[in-house]
Amino acid sequence: MALSGMRGLSVFISDVRNCQNKELERARVDKELANIRTKFKNDKGLTPYEKKKYVWKMLYIFMLGYDVDFGHMEAVSLISAPKYAEKQVGYIVTSSLLNENHDFLRLVINTVRNDIIGRNETFQCLALTMVGNIGGKEFSESLAPDVQKLLISNSCRPLVRKKAALCLLRLYRKNPDVVSVDGWADRMSQLLDEREIGVLTAVMSLLVALVANNPDAYWNCVSKCVRVLERLTRSQDIPQEYTYYGIPSPWLQVKTMRVLQYFPAIDDPNIRRSLFEVLQRVLMGTDAVKNINKNNATHAVLFEALALVMHLDAEKDMMAQCVGLLGKFIAVREPNIRYLGLENMTRMLMVSDVQESIKRHQVQIITSLRDPDIRFRIIFIDLLVQCISLCSIRRRSLDLLYGMCDVTNAKDIVEELLQYLTTADFAIREELALKAAILAEKFAPDLSWYVDVILQLIEKAGDFVSDDIWYRVVQFVTNNDDLQPYAAAKARDFLDKPAVHETMVKVAGYLLGEYSHLLSRRPGCSPKEVFSIIHDKFATVSTPTKAILLSAYIKILLHSQTVDPELQNHVLAVFRKNETYLDAEVQQRASEYYALSRKGPSMVDVMAEMPKFPERQSALLKKAEDTEVDVADTSATKLRLMQLTSTAVVVADQKPANGVHPALTRVPSGQRNIEAPTVPVANGGQSPAPVDFLAIEAAPTHSAPESSPLVGPGDSLALALMDNQASTVQPTGSVTEWFDALCRKDSGILYEDPFIQIGLKAEWRGNQGRIVLFLGNKHTAPLLSVKAVILPPRHMQLLTSNVPDTIPPRAQVQCPVEVTNLSPSREIPVLDFSYNNSSAMVSFKLRLPVIMSKFLQGATLAPADYIARWKALMGPPNKLLQEVVRGVKPLPLQEMSDLLGSLHVAIAPGYDPNVNNIVGAATYFSENPTLCLIRIETDPADRTQIRLTVGTPDTSVALELKEYIKERLVDIPSGAAPTSLPGMPSPADDLVGPAASLAGLI
C-alpha cells in the first residue's frame, strides 16, 4: 500500500506494538523523539520524504498520548511545500497535532488562503478540510469571505463546495459574524435547491447551526426544507449511491427534520399540510427488519420524526400514533431502540393529552425496569416519577413504581422518591413518604442505607412521616448491634442542621439516649455535648417529645462511664425544673428520673439499653393496606402487599420470642403494633430474670401494660412490665402436615417459626436424590450458631454441605444434600436443627421426606408380560409376599388406587379379571433397580380388610415395600408420625404357605 515507501514508520509502529509494558513503550518512544529532534535540528539535510516520515511518527506518538512539544514547525512547513504528497501530510498532521489556539497556525494563514483561492482543486480541498477541522478565530476572520465564495460559486465542483459549506460552519461556530452578509439567508435558500445530495447534506448541517441561533432570519428556508423531505421520502431523484440500505440518505432526512424543529411554529397551512403528509409517511412506513443497520437508519429517521411531531404539537391522533410507536419500541428486545423509546416516552410526557395513551404501555414499561442496563432503569424510574407529578396519572404511576420495586432497583426508586418528595403535591406526600419507607425497609441492600433513607425522609417531609415510620427504624436499630453506633452518629449529625423537624428530635433523642455512649470517643460526641445539643431543642418541642427527651437525658447520664459532675448538675436541674411541669407524663418522668439518678451508679442496670424487640408485622404495611381504599383491586400496591405478606416477616400477633427479658416498658397511647421507645428497668441484657418477675408477667400479654397497677393518669404514662411469657419458639403451623405434604410433592415448607423458615426442594432420579434446604431468616437480627445435622439411616448415604454459622437478617441460605439409597428400608433421615435468635437457643428435630416412594417409579408392563412375571415370581422359589391387612381405612376402590398411584405405582386396570382387585407395578431403585409387582384384593363386603401381595425378585425389597404400603393404607397420611407399625402377618388366610413363613422369618 501507500506505506510501502515508509519502512521506518512501519518498523517504529511494530517496535511500539512489541513493547511488553508501558515503561518499555515509553523508552522506545523517547528514543524515537530524541532521534526526530536531532534530525530536525540539522534540517538542511532532510529530504521531503524523510520529513514526511518523521512528521507521521510524531503524529503517531502524539496519538498514543505522549506529549510532543517540538517539530510543529516542520509539520506546518510541509503545508507550504509545492508538491501534493507533502502538502497533504502537512495539512493532516497539522490539523491533528495542533488545536485552534496554537500560534503556529498564524504562520500558515497566508499559504492556506492561497490554496483556497488558488486554481488547484486538490489544494483547495486540503486547505478547506484543515480549516474545517481546526477552526480558530484568526482563520475565521481572514478566510470566511473566500470560503463563502467557494460555497456559492457555480464553477466549483461539488467536492469543493461541500467542504466549503462545512468549513464555513466551523468558522461560523467560532465567529457568527462570518455570515452577517446582506442576503445570506436568500443564498442559503438557493443552496437548498441543490440537487447533489453530498452538497445538500453539508449545506443542511450549516443551516442547522444558523437556524439554531437565529430562526427568524431563515423563514424562507422552511418550505425548501419540506420540499427536500418530500423528495427524500418519496425517493424522487435520489441516486443509488445516496441510499443507505435502500433508504434515501437517512442523515439528510434527520438533519432536515432537525432544522424544522428550530422554528417555533409552522403556520402556513399548505406547508404544514405537506409536512404532516411527509411525517405520516415516515411514521407509517417503519417496519422492523432483520438487518440491524437498516433498522438503525430507519429508526434514526423515525425518532427524529417523532421529535418533530412533538415539536409541532400535532393533532391528537398523530400524537396517539406516536405514543403507540413508542410503546412498540419499548417492547422490543433491541436495546438501542428500547432505550430511545423510553427516553422519548419521557419527553412525550411533557406534551399534554398523551398521558392517557402512555398509560396503556405500562406493562412494557415495567419490563424495562428489569433491564440489565442500569441506565434503562434510571430513565425509566425518572419517567415514572415524572408521571407522578402529573396529576392525572400520578396515583397510578406511584402504584406502579411501588409495585415494581425489587432488590435490583429499590435503591434508585427510593432515592428518586426522596428527591421528588420535596417538590411533590401536598396531597400525595404522606403516601409517598409511607411508600418510600416501606420499600426502603423491604428491599434495603444494607441496614445503614435504610437508616439513612428514613432519616432523610424525616428531614425532608417531617410533617408527613407518621410515628410508625420512626418507630420502625428504632426497632431495627435496637435489634442490630452493628447498626447502633452508625444510627446514633447519623442522628447527631441531623440534629446539627439549622432547622430540625420535631419528629427528627424525637428519633434522634431516642437513638442518642440509647446509643450515644457508643460514640463517646468521637469528637463532639461526649455525653455533655450530646446532652446540650439535644437540650437545645427542649424548649421548642411538644410535650410528648419532651417526655422522650427526659428519658434520653437520664440514659445519657447513667450510660457515661465516668459521671461528669457538671453534666449531672445540668440534668438534675432539668429534672427538677420539670417536676412541676403541667403535663402529668413529663412531670412523672422528671420526678422519677430525678429520684433514680440521685441513687447514682447502682441504677445503671435500670437504664440499660433496650432489649431486642420481638419480631412482628410492620405496622407500615398495615397502614398501607388501610390507605388502599380508593385504588382498584388490581392495583400494584395491593399485589405488592400480597407478596409482602406471603414472604412476610412475621404474622401479626406473634408471641414475643426473645426469651426472658423483663423490662419496664412504656406503651404509647393507641400504639399496639410497635413498641415505642421504652425505658427498661430490670437488666435488659442476657441474664435470666428473677422468678418473681416471671410471676408478675404471667398476666395476659398485650393488655398487660394498661391493666398494670403502675399505670398513671393517661395510659401513655404507663410504666409497665413487658410481656414475656413464652420462652420457647413455636412453629407457625403443623410440622406433621408440612411433612406429609412434602411426601406427596417435592417442594414446600418443612418448618417455620417466627425466626426461621426452612423450605425444601427435592429432585429424584433412580436411587439418587438431591435435596436443597432453604434456610430463611425472617428476623431483623441475624441468627447465630446455626447448626444443621442430618442423621442418616443405615441404608442411605447423605452428603451434606456446610451450613453457615450465621444467617444475616432477611437472608436466605441454601443447603444442598445429596442422597443415595443403598438398600430398601422404611427408615427416614432426621434433621437436627438449632439456632440462636440472639436471645435464646432454639433446637428441634425434623423428619426429612426421604421416603420409599421417592425411589419408586411406576412401571408399565404389557398384560402378557405382567402375567408371565407374576407366574415367575410364584416360584419356585416363591417370591410373592402376601398378607391380609385388617383395620384398613375404608376407601372406595378408586381412592385406593389413587393412593397407590401417589406412591408412584403404575396401576394396570383390567389386568386382574376380578374388578375388586387392584394390580400395579413399579421399579424400586436402591443399589440395583428391582421390579415390584403389587396386587391388592379388596372385599366388597368388608372394606376394612384387604389382601396385599407384593412380589419382587429381591425379598428384602418386597418385605419393606409391603410394610410401607401397609402403613399408608392403615394410616392414610393425615398427621400421625409414621411409626412403623408392628408387622402383623396373618398366616391364617394364607393360601401360599412359604410366603407366610418367609414373612414370619424376617
Next chain:
Amino acid sequence: MIRFVLLISRQGKVRLTKWYSPYTQKERLKAIRELSALILPRGPKLCNFVEWKGLKVVYKRYASLYFCICVDSEDNELDGLEVIHHYVQVLDRYFGNVCELDLIFNFHKAYFILDEILIAGELQESSKKSVSRVISAQDTLVENAKEQASSLSNMIAQATK
C-alpha cells in the same frame, strides 16, 4: 456535532483519535481513559450509547476494535451509530475486509478517509462511492509524484555518472 472520534482496541490501545473541538492533550488523555473504562466492560446486550459529562458517546464494536464518537446530548444517536458504520464500510472497501492491523500500520490512511467523511464534526459525504473515488484520486496523485521524483533522480544520477 461530533466532538471527537476514537478508535480503541479491546485492550484499551488507541488506534485513532480525531478531535473536532479544542481539547488539550491532557483533556484528550483523560477522555480516552474515562471512556475506555466506561465502554470496554460493557456487555454485548447493552445499548450502544453511554452518557458522559453531559455529552453522549455512541460506540460500536467491530471485532477487536471499538469505534466511538462523542456527540452532543441532543443529537440523534442512531444517526451517529450509522455514521460509524458508514466509515467502517468505506474502510472495508478501501482495505478489502479491513482488520485492526490494517488500521495500525496504515493509520494515516484511516485519517485521510475520515477526513473525506467528516469535517467539523459533521457528515461530509454519505456516498461510499464518492469517498472511494476521492481517496483513490489522492493515491494516484501521490504515486505520480513519486514516479516523477524517482525518474528525475534517475536522470540526474545518470547525467552525473
